[in-house]
Amino acid sequence: MATEFIARGQDLELKGIRKEFPGFVAVDNLDLKIPAGEFFALLGPSGCGKTTTLRMIAGLESPSKGEILLGGKDIAGMKPHERPVNTVFQNYALFPHMNVLENVAFGIRQRKLTEPLPKAEKALAMVELEHLAQRRPQQLSGGQQQRVALARALVNRPSLLLLDEPLGALDLKLRRQMQIELKAIQMEVGLTFLHVTHDQEEAMDMADTVAVMNQGHIEQLGAPEVLYDRPKTAFVAKFLGQSNMFIGKVTETNSETTSIEYKGKKITGLTKRSEKVTGVIAIGVRPEKTNFHETEPVSDPGLNILGPGEITDIRFTGVSNQYQIDIPAIGVMTVFAQNVGRSPVVELGAQVYVSWKIEHSFGLSDLPSGVEEDK
Template identity: 40%
Template sequence: MLKLEHIQKSFDGVHILNDLSLEIPNGEIVSILGPSGSGKTTLLNLILGITEIDEGRILFNEQDMTHVPMEQRGFNIVFQDYALFPNLTAFENITYGLKNKPQISSPEEVQELVHLLGLEKHLEKRIDQLSGGQKQRVALARTLVMKPKILLLDEPLSALDGVIKESIKERIKMIAKEYNLTTIIVTHDPEEALTLSDRVLIINEGQISQYGKPEDIMNQPSCDFVQDFILNQLEIKRRNIFALFHPMQEQMV
């Protein structure tokens, strides 16, 4: 279990996270939602170890990770832009981290992961030959072969559309269950969070507004902010989709 206890973080005297505490059970998918500047990415970076906390503790399976360096935590992240090496093939990207730590995953385990993510036909392709969805799957595979204790995803579906997005969502859920892998996702899309996650964390101004199952978020919002934020974001998404298919009508609305 991942535990955050009374986390505080400020930058230049401005409070970003203020006395934030929560528990994430092993194997669950948790999405972090909130307005721009609410502290979502800061929270992800604190868990990963990129940023040090000012006060509080981070524990994983009762081990204090608060001051453990990022490279020793065993938590891995897939960034929004994938951060793949353009001069390497898909397979070379996937196995890049194993060059220095080949004992982490056997060739058979790598092939199993490649099969799970449906990448068999794309292994010899250059990165510029891959679609957005294929790049996302390669980035996931590259992270997963290192067998992270926690998988962190920063806006993993933001560059994807339609069927591809739904396919990646299903693969993320499949992977979390297959490997009992705690997965934490930062997203701006409430529909994505509500349909992908076991629990949703909504933060505003550095504090938890609500943390619960998707059905509780929708049916029992804890406050007016949660209700308004979810409804407003869903309405914005609806209008964007409508404008895409009916541009002239949207201009008249």
């Protein structure tokens, strides 16, 4: 067993990982590189293979194929207790027969390191729970248990910390607070964090890099802003926020712009923001990038203009209003307008035009499935 652990995190690299369970493939040919010290989120719907991936890294499942490199060393063959990796489990998995302090000291005792209790006390102080050291886990609230689980993992100074939906059981307010604390702790200790979650807001909020997983493979990987601004597949566009999508045949393309024809209307995007520029492609735009106008805007090659259409629904969400606009022969579009006092005052049933800048369009590599996206 490795008895010396590095205080800083290490690079994690997955090469061609595949995991088969009887009857289905959970993870298929997964390649992933997480640089040391990064907060990395694996985001996806349930059943996408993200938890299986995490369990393979922890050693709780063994991959059917592929390599898991931690700091350049293949750990795929190592037993879980031999890996310098710690996990914060989804249900926390605190030992009910030990008090909080003994829970936190457990890893240090197992590695036979010196001063298990003082170290555990320090870790508890970091999560501000030193006053509860003598309690049993069952006597703590969900948020407190979550922090104990975090302290129990962090006290070992692992090269890599795995978080398996650790905030899933908390209520919204506590969740926001824990997100901020978790991020602060990660910055403070400088460890590599791998966070598995199905909550896109949580992933985008905390992670430096987000990998969106779907059906056992990674759809897209990048900084949260990039993923949101420039989704490459329909799945990513749909999973991270909302979008208006248009599917049509490419009518013209050059080094600058690419246009499709959608139900007789021309919709243009930038060629460099398109994954595909031939055949039938999907072009999308985020609702908050669109504007509406009560009079027809002046035609401009830099703008996509649709309409007029009727406002069929207005939803007030606090920071913004969400409008549904039914444009004849085009379909229903969603437009978000910030409540800054200067958004046009419109009412249900008003006739408006919708426009957005062509640089806000994104072209996808695949087509959205189902008709509801065919707006």
